[in-house]
Amino acid sequence: xxxxTGAINAPRIHYEQVVHDALGVVWRHRQLxxxxxxLAQAAFLxxxxxxxxxxxxxxxxxxxxxxxxxxxxERLQSTAAVDAAAVVDxxxxxxxxxxxxxxxxxxxxxxxxxxxxxxxRLERALSHVWPYLGAHPVPTPRELAITRxxxxxxxxxDPRSYLIAIAVTTSNPQxxxxxxxxxxxxxxxxxxxxQATEAYAAAERELAGLSAVLGPRxxxxxxxxxxxxxxxEAMEGAEKNPAFDNQDSAPARDMVRSAAGQTLxxxxxxxxxxxxxxPLLFALTLLAALALGGLLSLLxxxxxxxxxxxxxxx
Numbered sequence: 001x002x003x004x005t006g007a008i009n010a011p012r013i014h015y016e017q018v019v020h021d022a023l024g025v026v027w028r029h030r031q032l033x034x035x036x037x038x039l040a041q042a043a044f045l046x047x048x049x050x051x052x053x054x055x056x057x058x059x060x061x062x063x064x065x066x067x068x069x070x071x072x073x074e075r076l077q078s079t080a081a082v083d084a085a086a087v088v089d090x091x092x093x094x095x096x097x098x099x100x101x102x103x104x105x106x107x108x109x110x111x112x113x114x115x116x117x118x119x120x121r122l123e124r125a126l127s128h129v130w131p132y133l134g135a136h137p138v139p140t141p142r143e144l145a146i147t148r149x150x151x152x153x154x155x156x157x158d159p160r161s162y163l164i165a166i167a168v169t170t171s172n173p174q175x176x177x178x179x180x181x182x183x184x185x186x187x188x189x190x191x192x193x194x195q196a197t198e199a200y201a202a203a204e205r206e207l208a209g210l211s212a213v214l215g216p217r218x219x220x221x222x223x224x225x226x227x228x229x230x231x232x233e234a235m236e237g238a239e240k241n242p243a244f245d246n247q248d249s250a251p252a253r254d255m256v257r258s259a260a261g262q263t264l265x266x267x268x269x270x271x272x273x274x275x276x277x278x279p280l281l282f283a284l285t286l287l288a289a290l291a292l293g294g295l296l297s298l299l300x301x302x303x304x305x306x307x308x309x310x311x312x313x314x
């Protein structure tokens with residue numbers, strides 16, 4: 001019985017001894033560990049001083065599955081007969097898609113903004129090497145702007161509350177809020193465009209049926225034709241994309257605020273930085289410094305033992 005208990009406890013005793021020996025090594029070389037920690041924290045403080053503050057603007061889209069809408073003066077009522085969670089998820093996927101980011105870049109001319117269209121230092125350095133390696137061509141300013149904007153966008157959704165949150169993080173609080181609003185607006189513009197196109201196609205079919213039955217001079221036909229013209233104007237309006245020289249001062253009146261049962265709750269500029277998270281970075285730096293100090297202690301201990309074992313071997 002005693003032998004079986006000893007066999008069971010042997011692994012635990014072994015690992016406890018390993019930990020004890022490692023802590024002993026670290027303690028003997030505690031000065032090395034302290035120097036490593038101090039140097040790491042000093043480097044962190046210097047780097048943190050040069051880190052730019054980041055601000056996050058968050059716009060919200062609320063989905064209403066019992067809709068009461070107007071398209072070109074025509075009142076529409078409909079109730080969604082699909083899975084609400086699937087609709088919320090698919091809407092979130094469209095918002096975070098490259099197509100939505102591309103629409104925002106076109107609307108705000110971000111491909112002309114150096115903050116978005118200019119490649120980074122590493123990309124500029126590699127751009128001279130790629131042609132010799134037969135790699136992909138250098139991306140255009142528009143492609144760079146779309147990719148950079150997509151990295152700034154975070155989309156989260158809650159199927160239970162039918163809410164989609166669109167957050168954009170930049171170094172400017174007003175720009176972060178405006179970009180979040182324009183991402184939501186361009187998504188809603190696409191929904192409005194699809195909605196207007198569908199209504200226009202239905203009105204065309206209705207007008208063709210009235211023409212065959214009542215003729216082109218009947219009042220009902222004339223009313224349907226006027227309705228078709230209004231829908232055509234609405235569809236052309238949805239096709240137009242606004243463009244501004246300065247996205248920080250783009251007029252809010254040109255934003256699309258509702259479409260297809262989805263309403264925009266616009267973002268407001270938040271002056272409190274959302275990053276960088278100083279305490280978290282400090283803690284991570286401290287843990288990394290302790291780990292590095294422990295590793296250096298083990299290496300120093302091994303080197304010291306080899307030095308002591310050398311004369312004995314001779």
